[in-house]
Amino acid sequence: MTTKRKTIKDIAKESGFSLSTVSLVLNNHPRISPATRERVMAVVKKYNFFPNSAARGLASKSSRTLSVVIPNLTRVFSDIYLGEIISGIYERATSLGYKILLDIATAQFVKSQEYTKLLASRRADGMLFIASDIHANYLEVFEDSPFKFLLVNHFFPGKKLNYVSVDYAASARLAAEHLLGLGHRKIGLIAGTNTHTGLKFRDEFLQLCKQWPAGAAKAIWVDGGEEWSQRGGYAAAAKLIAQEPGLTAIMAANDRLAIGAMRWLADNKRAVPEDISVMGVDDIQLAAFVNPGLSTIRHDLHQVGIEACNRMLQLIKGEIEECSDLLPTSLVVRGSTARMRGK
Amino acid sequence: MTTKRKTIKDIAKESGFSLSTVSLVLNNHPRISPATRERVMAVVKKYNFFPNSAARGLASKSSRTLSVVIPNLTRVFSDIYLGEIISGIYERATSLGYKILLDIATAQFVKSQEYTKLLASRRADGMLFIASDIHANYLEVFEDSPFKFLLVNHFFPGKKLNYVSVDYAASARLAAEHLLGLGHRKIGLIAGTNTHTGLKFRDEFLQLCKQWPAGAAKAIWVDGGEEWSQRGGYAAAAKLIAQEPGLTAIMAANDRLAIGAMRWLADNKRAVPEDISVMGVDDIQLAAFVNPGLSTIRHDLHQVGIEACNRMLQLIKGEIEECSDLLPTSLVVRGSTARMRGK
């Protein structure tokens, strides 16, 4: 059997100091002299002692843990989008001394109100929620609640929920201006409609097409499907072209949809960008490697993760009360978009 | 400011029972009569009370948390392989009432000995380590240690470390038998060499080719690269064919490598399976959708996650002392492999 686990008391006894001195040493409290610190640390090292985190959490009323909730997509982990955000969160959380408690927003997770339980039981000091779609109304329990809650790369119009997100309206503007500026006047949009950010993007984009000073564009749109996948983009492109064969540009709500659309176009003998321009959103790695390179709007999701973490810590520390950050995006022009052919 | 957080004591006072009765109710202890349980629960519900998990953990000496460590690949979350395992772990852990603490095996993680700290500080009751490659020697601290540690889909030859893994030797056998049985005698292997499981697979496969009763096969191999990626497979196929143009079959250590190889073959006018058979390992979704469908060895990684979780709990409960499970695999024949053409 294991020998009894050491406690702070054992360290105190062996080093000849009081229990509280050891505690202060372990917390790097300036009150303690270097000499004392050293003697205590020698014993700590000797036993490879680490203070019990439950005891610590109980006494200090902080778990030093952040809950991260991701969507319940089957292929969720194969989603580069999430990976970027999570790695940003992990990186920042770790450097701040916080751990990450992972949850997946399954039906069970929602039904058992795990999202409340986690915070009420103080298992986590705050929750970073990446999993939201337009149906996550249960999240409204966090409006005006004492719990620290933050939506990551999402928002709920009309609800007072904190968020840090890329500015989808700005992205829509950049994209529209790029395509319209190239002279396109018949544009097909492959939209994502199961998130509020996706809807925002769609509405903003269509709006701009309608109001373009140099002449309104005809813009039609179809749904790219729940998964925002390459396959969805493939099917959507087919639908768009069937509906309006004269399209000169296709805008997709993300790069995967766009790449799927490009594939359909290639399979159907339409040259990109000669016959038709294609554009995506996100700037995933693959965007640079398809042929032609995909023009897109760059979304720095890693940065979103980092920022979300920063904000969450400010919320926890009480430095801020609420948060609604929109991070800037930028246009990346590659080969898939070109000036409309003069006819 | 927030009103004071309720504690078990408040619930006891208001429900008229003792503190411990409330505790027993919350833990579903059979000692308590239904009537009492009901009256206590009424108060619990009324305040939406959840017991403080730090206090619970301190008193019960269990964190009800499992540490899961994943590799520090840039595109780690885009790896379907991991996703399957993690979702298996999450599913099972959750149903057993355990939470998942996520860590990424960064240089910092290793350097700061976070893997020890996590367990020593009792932040987690056990560690499921998915992140191992052949260089993770630091893990030997877990040999004969009191800490509950388990490698997931990996093992270290010569080290006493618990593991639950797919049986890579068996997979190699199934694959070799399939290809050799189809008459192939010049086989190229695209191997993964940065994991012990990959090496095991390679050695076993080559061995079998050499010793095939119906006549030894000539088998050559190249490294598929650190990432086991499509791109790596593409390059590896080129190398193999350059080295031995007469190959009639290519075996890849995973499906992504195989699909990359198929792509190279297509780009270089070799028909699969007419000119050359191609085979992978894992049976990822995509394997069924490429053209021709990829013959492969099915690895149920979701199940590996579930099993790993089961075993970990047995380790924690002391029901078992150690664990070295190999899960069975199976052959999946699709269109990419065929009997060798009679010449």
Next chain:
DNA sequence: CTTGTTATGTTGAGCGGTTTACTGCACAAT
């Protein structure tokens, strides 16, 4: 009537830390 047994609650001693207020003490200023 006594003793045993079962069912249901309660008491209280921890679990292993954090943190506030307090104690000395050395040294400088008055």
Next chain:
DNA sequence: ATTGTGCAGTAAACCGCTCAACATAACAAG
């Protein structure tokens, strides 16, 4: 000599829950 001012360390009151040991009552059996 008196008072003030830091500095370094300590005592002790929690933090909120678990669980083994004990208490009590009701009822059956001898």
